[in-house]
Structures are given as C-alpha cells and as structure tokens.
Amino acid sequence: MEALIHAFFNLEILGKSAPILWAGLKMTLVLSLVVVPLGAAGGLAVALLHQTRLRWPMMLYVDFFRAFPPLVLLMFVAFGLPFVGLDLGAFGAVALAFLLNTSSYYGEVFRAGIESVPRGQVEAARSTGLTALQSMAYVVVPQAVRNVLPDLLSNTLEVVKLTSIASVVALPELLHAARQAQASTYNATPVIAAGIIYLLLLWPLVRLLSRFEHRQIASR
C-alpha cells in the first residue's frame, strides 16, 4: 500500500510538478476554447451547406474526415504540411486538424437537428416575408440546436477529451506536461494527477449528459 502511495500519490512529487501541471491545464483550457467554437462553427457551416446544392460535396467531406482517426489527421497536418512550406507550428497544426475532424462530427449533429425541424416551420417563416437566410437563422437553427443539445454537448465532451492527443506533437497541454514531469521525476504521480484533473474538469458534464440521456428515454 505504501509503495502504491509512493508511486502514484506522492505529495512531494506533486508539489514539485504542480507549476508545470497548472501551465498544462491552462493550455488545455485555451486549446479547448479555440477548437470547440471553431469546430462548432465549421460544423454549422457544413450543415447549412448540406441544405443547398452542395449536398454531395458536404457529405463527401464529412465521411472523408470521419474515416480518419483524429491522431492520423493531426500527424499528417503536423508532419506532412511543412514539406510544402506550410509550417503552422504545434498549436496551428492542432487547430487545423481539429477543425477538419470536429467540424465533420458537429456537422452531422447540426444536420440531424436542422432535419428535425418540420418543413412547415420554414414555409410559415417564408410566408411572413422572411428571406430564406433569415428563416434559417431565426426560425430553423434555434429550434435545431435545442433539439440536438444533448448530442452537441456529448460531442463537445469528446472534443475536450481529444485535446490530449496534442501531446503527441509536443504542444504543452495537460497530458504533455504530466509526461514531462513524469520523465523528470521518475515517478508516475504527475500522470495520475493529470487523470484526476481531467476527471474533476469533465465529470460535471458527464453527469449532465447522463441525466439528459435518461430524460430522453423516459419521454419515449
């Protein structure tokens, strides 16, 4: 037991690695605050274009990027693009890879939402004199978002968890910071601590989603 505490819950090591973990946590939060809105906006654009004549190209885009594991996309962007003179840096590469990946997932969610709004809503909106764009923005999208809110949140949870793969291209977010601290202290406490930080950060969202899901089923 003592050996376990020494190896995983070593307070002395934790104290030493606290500053680097804190810096990592801040980077994870900044990264999430960049990639979630970017991905969601991209996804909404994909879903809206899906309603136009660009339906097939959008479907291709979505299926193409959903077929890649996100880490594969990230490696390709981070290591491949510099060969054609496009070096975005670690943060830029992560942002671009996440935009391509998460916008296709958000796109599917938004599309399902838009398609769940009855056709009569658009007709009614148009008949009051709103333009096509206005009825989309003021009538359809707000209802669509409400209808798929649990799926949007669930996807957002996955995106925040996914930011941990940025550690692979040496972006100093939480997991990367923890591994650096582990390497310099020869002790696993920082990695365990990072796991606990992710838990504390995301557990409320997991609980909320669980409640949403049960309510959804109860209503059926």
Added chain:
Amino acid sequence: MGKLGETFFNWAIMAEYAPKVWEGLQLTVWLALAAIVTGLAAGLALALVRAFRLALLNFAIVVFVDVLRALPPLVLIIVLYFALPTVGIRLSGFVATWLALSMVLAAFAEEIFWAGIQSVPKGQWEAARSTGLSFAQALGHVVLPQALRITIPPLTNRTIAITKGTALGAVVAVGEILYQAQSAYSFSYNPSPLTLGAAAYLVLFIPVVWFGRWVETRFAWKR
C-alpha cells in the same frame, strides 16, 4: 504539382514501405476486433448486473462508467503503459491499448444497454413475470431482445468511434498502421508513408462509416 506529387505520392518510397503498412493494417484490424468483442461483452454484462438493482454494485458501475467517460482514452493508455510498471505491473503496448479501449467501450456500451433496458415498458416485465418466468428469464427472453433493437444505432456509432482509437496505440509503440507509417516517415524523411497510412485508414474506415450511416437509417426510431 510535380513537387507536391513527389513529396506526398513518391511511388518508390510507398512501394518500399507498403509491406510494413500492410502489416500495420492487419494489426489494426486485430486490435479493433479484440477491443470490440471484449468491450461490448463487458458493457452488456455490466448492464445486466445493473438490472438486478443491487445498490452497492450499481453505485460501483456508475462510478466506473463516469470515470471512463470523463477520462481521455490516451490518458488511460499512458497510465496503463507508463505508470503501472512503477508498481511492478508491466503490460505490452498492445495489451495496454486493448485494455484501455475495451474499458472505454464497456463504459459507453453499459450506458446504452442500460438505457435500452429501461426503455422497455414496465408492463412487459410484469406480463413476463406473471406468466411464471423468473426475473432472469424475463430479462433474457422478453426485455433484452426488445432493448437491443433500439441500442443498435448509438452502439454502432460509439463502437466505430472507439475503433478509431486503435491509432492511439502508436504512442505506446503498437505496430499498427499509424506507427508503421510514422516510423517509415522518420526513416525516409518523406511524408509519402503518411499518405499511404492515411489511405489505409480510408480503405478500412470509409466502408465502416457508410455501414454506420446505413444502420442509422435502417434502425431509426419510429416516432
């Protein structure tokens, strides 16, 4: 275009490393199948245990599910592979990745199976029990078959998403597609192997993504 082609589609380099990527593809398939089988089986087992509504066990299941839904899979893999050896438990990269993906899939699958079981109207339970079936029989012969049908679309999507997590194995030196492509890239200092790896994922997962779409429409909720 010539330079772009030479950089990303260098046929000579691709041909050289194609056998490696092919090896990686096979390992990816094995790893994915192993994680799917154990993950889904464990998830179903947990949901069935939960149906018996034993307070302490249910609490443990909910904690397990919540923890594994909140933790990024890569963090789990790193803990299993890099942290456990410090207390004398040494797992290979393959086992660590398989175990992590199985646990995550088990957690998500449990939630979905459990939601399915709960969605079956109470009258079905009562009718089954009143014909003389035991609790376990009612669960197995009446409730579960009805529950499974509605779990198919969400389960398919979740399983596909977690299957793509096999690429995370590259971080702990599992010789799957990404690992092979990446090491070939470091040897040749040319990104063509990465292109080849990406193509391998497309070949593997485009049909899977389409299968997911088909399942979604085929088993859609009748409202």
